Amino acid sequence: MENKQTTAMQQLIDEIIEHLTYDDDLSDDSRTTYETIRLRCLGKLEIEKQQIIEAANILLYHGPGPGNTAAEQYYKDTYEK
DSSP states (O other): OOOOOOHHHHHHHHHHHHHHHHHHTTHHHHHHHHEEEEHHHHHHHHHHHHHHHHHHHHHHHHOOOOOSSSSHHHHHHHHHH
């Protein structure tokens, strides 16, 4: 059985859940804020998944480019401004 890796977004969600679960000093307003953030992050997981799949497909089907991998080029073209 392989060890599954978690994405940065999933790690953030896990940290928020841990904070909500174990921090008894949080006010109700803070809990509401953390819960709102957690729900928004969950909504971003599907977007992150699609981005990872797109990047992997570029690398698999186009191979590394000159001086850059196809995945690095995808990132630059898609996310850098």
